[in-house]
Amino acid sequence: MSPNLGRTFTRVLSPSRRVAGCVLLLASASAAESKDVLVVPGITGTPGGTLVYAQRSEAKTLNPLVASDSASREVIQRIQADLIHINRATGETEPALAKSWTVSTDGLHYTLQLREGLRFSDGQPFDADDVLFSFQAYLDEKVHSPQRDLLVIGGKPIAARKLGPYQVAFDLPGPYAAAERLFDGFAILPRHILEKPYRDGKLAEAWSLATPPAQVAGLGPFCFKRYVPGQELVFERNPNYWKSDAAGTPLPYLAELKFVLAGGEDMQVARFEAGESDLISRVGPRNFEALEKRRERRGYRLADAGPGLEYSFLFFNLNDLAASTSADLTARQAFFRREAFRRAVSLAIDRDALVRLVYLGRAAALTSPVPRGDRLWLDSSLPSLVRSVPQARELLAADKFHWAPDGSLLDPSGRKVEFSIVTSSGNPERVQMATLIQDDLKQLGMTVHVAPLEFRSLLARVFDTHDYEACVLSLAETDFDPNPGTSVWLSDAPNHFWHPEEKVPATPWEGEIDTLMRRQMTTLRFEERKRLVDRVQEIAMEHLPLIPLLTPDVLVAANGDLLNFHPALMEHNVLWNVEELSWKSPAR
Amino acid sequence: MTRRRRIAIALALLAVVHVAALLAGFLAPYPYAEQHRDRPYAPPGNGFLLGTDAYGRDVLSRVLYGARISLFAGLAATLVSLVLGLAAGIAAGYFGGWCDRLLMRGGELMMALPWLYLLLAVRALLPLDISPGAAFLLLAGIIGAAGWVRPARLVRGVVLSARERAFVQAARGFGAGHGYLIRRHLLPLTTSVVVTQATVLAPQYILAEVALSFLGLGVAEPVPSWGNMLAELRHFGALTSHAWMLAPALVLVPVLLMYLVISDTLLDTLNLRQGRGA
Numbered sequence: 119m120s121p122n123l124g125r126t127f128t129r130v131l132s133p134s135r136r137v138a139g140c141v142l143l144l145a146s147a148s149a150a151e152s153k154d155v156l157v158v159p160g161i162t163g164t165p166g167g168t169l170v171y172a173q174r175s176e177a178k179t180l181n182p183l184v185a186s187d188s189a190s191r192e193v194i195q196r197i198q199a200d201l202i203h204i205n206r207a208t209g210e211t212e213p214a215l216a217k218s219w220t221v222s223t224d225g226l227h228y229t230l231q232l233r234e235g236l237r238f239s240d241g242q243p244f245d246a247d248d249v250l251f252s253f254q255a256y257l258d259e260k261v262h263s264p265q266r267d268l269l270v271i272g273g274k275p276i277a278a279r280k281l282g283p284y285q286v287a288f289d290l291p292g293p294y295a296a297a298e299r300l301f302d303g304f305a306i307l308p309r310h311i312l313e314k315p316y317r318d319g320k321l322a323e324a325w326s327l328a329t330p331p332a333q334v335a336g337l338g339p340f341c342f343k344r345y346v347p348g349q350e351l352v353f354e355r356n357p358n359y360w361k362s363d364a365a366g367t368p369l370p371y372l373a374e375l376k377f378v379l380a381g382g383e384d385m386q387v388a389r390f391e392a393g394e395s396d397l398i399s400r401v402g403p404r405n406f407e408a409l410e411k412r413r414e415r416r417g418y419r420l421a422d423a424g425p426g427l428e429y430s431f432l433f434f435n436l437n438d439l440a441a442s443t444s445a446d447l448t449a450r451q452a453f454f455r456r457e458a459f460r461r462a463v464s465l466a467i468d469r470d471a472l473v474r475l476v477y478l479g480r481a482a483a484l485t486s487p488v489p490r491g492d493r494l495w496l497d498s499s500l501p502s503l504v505r506s507v508p509q510a511r512e513l514l515a516a517d518k519f520h521w522a523p524d525g526s527l528l529d530p531s532g533r534k535v536e537f538s539i540v541t542s543s544g545n546p547e548r549v550q551m552a553t554l555i556q557d558d559l560k561q562l563g564m565t566v567h568v569a570p571l572e573f574r575s576l577l578a579r580v581f582d583t584h585d586y587e588a589c590v591l592s593l594a595e596t597d598f599d600p601n602p603g604t605s606v607w608l609s610d611a612p613n614h615f616w617h618p619e620e621k622v623p624a625t626p627w628e629g630e631i632d633t634l635m636r637r638q639m640t641t642l643r644f645e646e647r648k649r650l651v652d653r654v655q656e657i658a659m660e661h662l663p664l665i666p667l668l669t670p671d672v673l674v675a676a677n678g679d680l681l682n683f684h685p686a687l688m689e690h691n692v693l694w695n696v697e698e699l700s701w702k703s704p705a706r
Numbered sequence: 707m708t709r710r711r712r713i714a715i716a717l718a719l720l721a722v723v724h725v726a727a728l729l730a731g732f733l734a735p736y737p738y739a740e741q742h743r744d745r746p747y748a749p750p751g752n753g754f755l756l757g758t759d760a761y762g763r764d765v766l767s768r769v770l771y772g773a774r775i776s777l778f779a780g781l782a783a784t785l786v787s788l789v790l791g792l793a794a795g796i797a798a799g800y801f802g803g804w805c806d807r808l809l810m811r812g813g814e815l816m817m818a819l820p821w822l823y824l825l826l827a828v829r830a831l832l833p834l835d836i837s838p839g840a841a842f843l844l845l846a847g848i849i850g851a852a853g854w855v856r857p858a859r860l861v862r863g864v865v866l867s868a869r870e871r872a873f874v875q876a877a878r879g880f881g882a883g884h885g886y887l888i889r890r891h892l893l894p895l896t897t898s899v900v901v902t903q904a905t906v907l908a909p910q911y912i913l914a915e916v917a918l919s920f921l922g923l924g925v926a927e928p929v930p931s932w933g934n935m936l937a938e939l940r941h942f943g944a945l946t947s948h949a950w951m952l953a954p955a956l957v958l959v960p961v962l963l964m965y966l967v968i969s970d971t972l973l974d975t976l977n978l979r980q981g982r983g984a
Contacts, residue, residue, distance in 0.1 A: 384942040408943030471743050475761060543922045546941075550760060553927045557741050557761070567836075568927040575830060 154217050154233035155368075156361045161682050163363070163371035163700025169680075171693065172380035172395040177351060180334055180342060181325035182305035183255055183263040188689075193377055196696055197239070197353060198305030199337035199360075201230060201249065202298050206686035206694035209494070209598045211298045215244070215306055215337060215360075216286075225293045225642050232284040237358040238308045239341035240332065246280045251309040251316075253278040261321055268300060276300075293640040295647055296599050308335045327351070339370040339697035351377040361697055371700035391416065396677040399685075399692040402547065403478040406673045417678040423685040425482040425490035426672040430551065430592035431664040432467075432539070434460065436616040437584040438624070450537050450587055453529040458517035460662040462510035466558050469503060469668060476550045477670055484666035486655040491669060491687040492598050497652040500659055503666075507561050514562065527563030536565040537587040540579065543570035551667060552590045581618055590667070591615065596689065600638065600651050607635045607654065616663045627661050679703070709971045716964040716971075723961055727773035734767035739928035747948045757950035759938060768930035769953050775924070775931040776954075777961070779846045780912030784904055786850025787911070788857055792900065795861025796888055800869060810862070813855035821852050822917070829923045838929045845924055849914045857903045861896050868895045898976050905969035909962040916958065932958055 177190040182198055185191050203214035213219075216230035236244040256263050257275050269276045274291035281287050290297055311333060315324045325334055327345045334342040337360070340353035353375040361369040378395065380386040387405045390398040391412060401409070410420060434454035439447065453459050469483035482490040485500045518530035527535040539555065541548045549570050556566040566588075571579070579586045593613075596602055605613040609620040609628045623629035631654050638650040658664065674685045674692050682698040685691050726733060735755070742748075742762030750757045756765035794813070798806040828848050836844065868874060874891050882890075918924040919933025920940075927934075932954035938944060939951055 384940075387942050404941055404947075405943070408947065411943070411947075468743070475743060475746050549922070549927075554741075554761065556927060557739070570922045570926075572830070 153235035153360065156213065156217075156233075157364055158361055158369065158698060159364050161363050161698050162365065163367070163681050163698070164702075164704055165367065165371050165700075166373050167371075167701040167704030168374040168376055169372050169397065169696070169699060170376045170378060170395045171397050172378050172386045172389045174380060174382060174386060176348070176379050177327065177377070179326055180329065181322070182307065183261055183265070184322050186264045192690060192693070193351060193353075194305065195303070195338070195690065196340050196375060196693060197334070197336040197338040197342060197356070198307075200301055200304050201232075201306065202301040204299060204302040204597065204688070206688045206690070207684055209688070211302070215249075216301075219298070221298075225297065226290045228288040228290075228297065229281065230286050230288070232286065233360055234284050236337065236360050238310075238335040238337060239356040239358055240308070240311075240335040241358065242308060242310050242335065244306070244308075244337060245283050246286050248306055248309045249286045250278050250280050251313060252304065252307040255307065255312070255316055255321060256304060258316075260319065261316075265304065293642060295639055295641055296601060299597060299599055299601075302597075306337055311335055340375050343374070348379060350379075353377075359697065363698075370697035371704075372696070373704075375696065390418070390675060396680060397683075397692050398675045399690070401673045401675065403476075403480045403670070403673065406480065406675075407478055409675055418675055419678050419680075419683070420673075420675045421683075421685050422480060423672040423674065423687060423691070425669040426594075426687045426691075427489045427491045427596070427598070427669075428592055428594040429484055429487060429489040429669045430548065430590065430667040431484075431487060432463070432555065432588060432590050432667060433616045433664045434537075434588045435584060435586055436624070436663065438617075439584060443585075447585070447587060449533055452531065453519075453533070453535060454537075454587075456517060456529075457661060458513045459519075459529075459535075460665065462513045462562060463559065463564075464503065464662055464665045465506050465510035465513065466562050467555055467665070467667070468505050468558050470505070471554055471558075472551050472668055475554065476547050477668070480671040480673060481668045482671070483668050485659075487658050487664045487666045488600075488603075488655060489595055489669045491672070492595065494598055495600055495648070495651055497655040499652070500655060510562055521563050525563050526565060534565065535563070536567075538567040538569045539588045539590055540569045540571050540576055540586045541590040542573045542576050544573055547670070548590050548592065555590070580615065581612070589615070594689075598688070600635075600647075604635050604639065607631055607658075625661070627657050628663075631657055709975055713968055713971050716967040720961065720964045720968075723773065723957070724777060726770060727777050730767075730770040730774055734764075734770045736764040736767045738763065738768050738771040738930050740764070749948070750950050756953045757948065759935070759951065763928075765935075765950060765953055768935060769932070769957060772930035772932045772935055772954060773957070775842060775929065776912055776915050776919075776933065776958070779842055779849070779915040779924075779931075780908055782843070782846035783850035783853075783911040783914070784907045786847055787853045787907055788900055788904060790851065790854035791857025791903070792861055792896065794854060794858040795896075796865055796892060798858065799862040799865025800884070800888060800892065806862070809858065813858055816852070817855050821914075824852055825849065825914075825918060826921075826923060829918070838925050841925050841929075845915060845918065849911050849918075853907065853911070857900070857907070860899045860903060864896050864899055865892050868892050898972075902969060902972045902976060905965055905972060909965040909969075912958070912962065912965075 173189050173192065175189045177193045178187055179185050179190050180194060182194050185194055200214050201216040202211050202219065205212045215233055217233045219228055219230040221228055232246060232249065238244055255261055256265055257269055259266070271290060271294050272292045277289040279287040279289065312321060312324060315321045331342045331344065339356055339359050341356045343354040344352040355370055355373050359369055363369060380389050383402060383405065386398055387401060387409065389395045391409060393416070406420065413420060435447070435451060436454060473479060473481045473483055483503065484490060485502050486497055488496045490496065514527065520528055522528055529535055539552045541552045543549065549568065552568045556568050559566050580589055593606065605611045606615065608614065609623040609632050612618050614620065617624055623632055634650045634654045638647045641647045641650065672685060672687055672691050676683045676692065679702045681700045681702060682695065684695060686694050740763060742758060745758050745762045746760055748754055748758040748762070754764050756769065758764055759768070794809050798809040825848055832844060874887060877887055877891060915924060915931065916933035916936065919931040920937045922934065922937065924933055925931050935951065935954045944951065
């Protein structure tokens with residue numbers, strides 16, 4: 119093994135750690151090659167040790183272009199790096215592979231300066247050609263990357279241009295708010311490995327888990343070492359990683375990162391509690407309490423990071439249904455469409471009970487359909503939703519609803535107000551919320567049935583056949599910024615839950631929301647955007663297409679000996695700073 | 707203990723449980739859906755003899771009302787199976803030929819299907835907001851219809867051998883029609899099989915209902931069934947935090963045991979009487 123003379127650190131890994139995936143090639147014989155290292159201040163740690171993380175489901179691929187499931191993304195983001203990264207703790211963008219960038223005054227042109235002297239995990243140099251190749255692949259329609267849509271603004275794709283060996287320009291087709299956040303998550307791929315499969319049209323099949331580790335390379339903190347199907351996926355430290363701490367120790371501290379399959383949240387918790395895994399993310403409240411009981415004995419740390427970026431809501435079927443639909447459903451839509459009905463339902467729901475009984479207090483009731491963890495964009499002027507059954511009854515009475523002698527509610531045309539709420543049977547919290555809502559609405563005289571369905575049938579009913587009446591769902595935002603939320607709020611968007619893909623806005627207020635959301639997408643100044651997004655929230659709370667319920671807290675746990683552990687609200691809640699994690703004394 | 711006494715005791719215990727289920731409206735201290743949201747997962751005591759569940763609903767009341775669903779869905783399903791099985795078995799055994807072949811091969815096909823997935827598939831096709839009563843009947847119907855084959859084969863065996871008996875031949879010789887022969891001569895011979903099958907199937911069907919409800923596919927909230935009450939225990943640490951949620955299982959196991967005692971004893975008795983069991 120030839121030593122790499124470009125190293126800026128002195129500690130040498132034991133030779134037995136060198137495996138094919140991280141072979142260092144002989145660098146130039148000249149003096150230390152300069153490398154643009156990012157120094158992470160404020161952390162210390164001791165190199166060495168293995169971290170074991172149990173996943174709920176197994177990763178399916180190591181290919182960033184095609185990965186769409188969370189388990190694959192979970193592992194891929196530990197071996198890849200992006201140009202501009204969103205710091206999960208602060209929510210702000212920070213330099214990653216691009217050490218600096220400038221924006222033209224009209225916001226349409228970004229010029230990124232790349233770090234120089236970097237090498238992929240297999241030792242090959244990194245330069246602008248890799249960036250151009252990566253974006254060419256992401257944008258290529260034949261590759262069918264699910265991430266392509268993120269790079270298309272107003273129907274036109276972003277364009278990338280090479281300005282120099284370490285300089286790249288990106289041209290946006292139109293002004294786009296917070297455009298630099300776009301780059302987060304776009305892994306920069308090694309042209310020297312993937313160009314050939316790309317030319318052969320086989321890029322989508324590249325980098326499956328069966329790929330020999332030597333053929334997978336990246337710029338992330340770790341690199342691919344070994345995969346045993348159904349058991350473990352092992353990564354080892356990338357010796358060419360471009361970050362170090364303030365003392366000059368190169369990151370990551372950990373020598374090895376091991377993903378094992380747990381097969382479900384309960385199994386994850388059982389393994390963590392037994393000491394077989396070291397970190398656990400997004401635990402449910404009951405499991406959190408169970409872990410809390412055993413904490414003293416086992417010595418691990420539990421953290422409640424507060425309300426996250428997920429929000430749960432109830433919505434009604436407001437689709438324009440074909441004449442062939444069941445008469446019951448069409449008749450019930452008559453009162454679903456009445457705003458007084460939706461407002462009364464919202465007033466009657468006991469959100470405190472939902473927080474207390476379903477989430478054991480570890481959630482926050484919502485005041486608007488924006489997750490509580492998004493403090494920056496949440497309209498703080500909106501009042502909290504106080505439960506009032508008498509007020510709900512008044513609202514209904516004023517809208518010509520009335521009550522039969524047996525107490526059941528009848529709509530203005532005399533029809534009994536009865537409907538079913540569908541929800542995912544695999545998610546016990548949502549089923550419990552639906553059951554509590556059922557009981558709450560009984561006090562208004564409504565007869566509600568709870569129908570738990572398998573998740574995929576649920577999605578088919580809500581988005582394809584529209585064969586449902588009401589639904590309790592939750593959505594996890596991937597970013598604090600409101601832009602990803604356009605897939606819910608724009609009336610022609612696929613995730614416009616209550617009435618997806620409208621050809622024209624079905625109501626004037628939906629048209630107003632369309633205008634406001636489109637404007638905030640191209641408004642570059644924060645204050646202006648905030649005003650627009652606040653107005654969207656006010657309209658949403660007035661017309662209640664989604665009745666917001668709550669945001670669960672982010673609940674995590676870690677081995678007590680792990681240093682620099684800082685849970686974040688954005689994913690990945692515990693592994694976002696895996697390069698900074700370190701053992702107190704890495705004898706393991 | 708003599709066989710008779712064994713059966714008598716088991717029957718008496720079963721009767722107690724079934725009557726308690728029927729009288730749930732009188733015996734239960736609280737309505738099954740009444741939520742006491744300030745007392746979730748309250749341990750036994752303080753007005754709740756068996757504690758409360760996640761929404762503060764009294765477990766004892768829910769066990770009593772839940773018995774109605776679990777026990778009687780099981781019994782109703784048994785009835786469905788026996789009626790279908792009897793009809794199919796008699797038709798196959800009496801008429802023979804293509805009718806026999808069709809029924810028996812069809813039955814074997816059904817037996818080869820994994821019943822749980824069959825039930826899941828059928829349940830998924832049902833409308834979303836069926837009333838609890840309709841759900842109950844549908845459940846019983848589906849479970850019962852999935853299991854007609856075994857009683858049918860046993861009944862067919864009895865009918866095949868009985869068909870050739872002297873008194874049946876004689877009656878036929880005297881001009882008796884099919885209906886008369888079946889009703890008057892063959893049906894009575896099947897009673898012992900039917901009764902035994904009833905005691906064998908009933909516990910299986912009670913368990914099937916419990917399993918379906920455990921998976922969330924039986925009766926919907928807030929109607930209790932022993933299955934959906936036991937589903938609470940699926941979570942890590944549930945048994946150590948609220949062990950009183952196990953109450954439905956503590957009633958279910960003796961009930962199933964009593965059915966098994968009866969069916970065992972009956973099978974023994976029949977073996978003795980006929981030399982070889984049906």
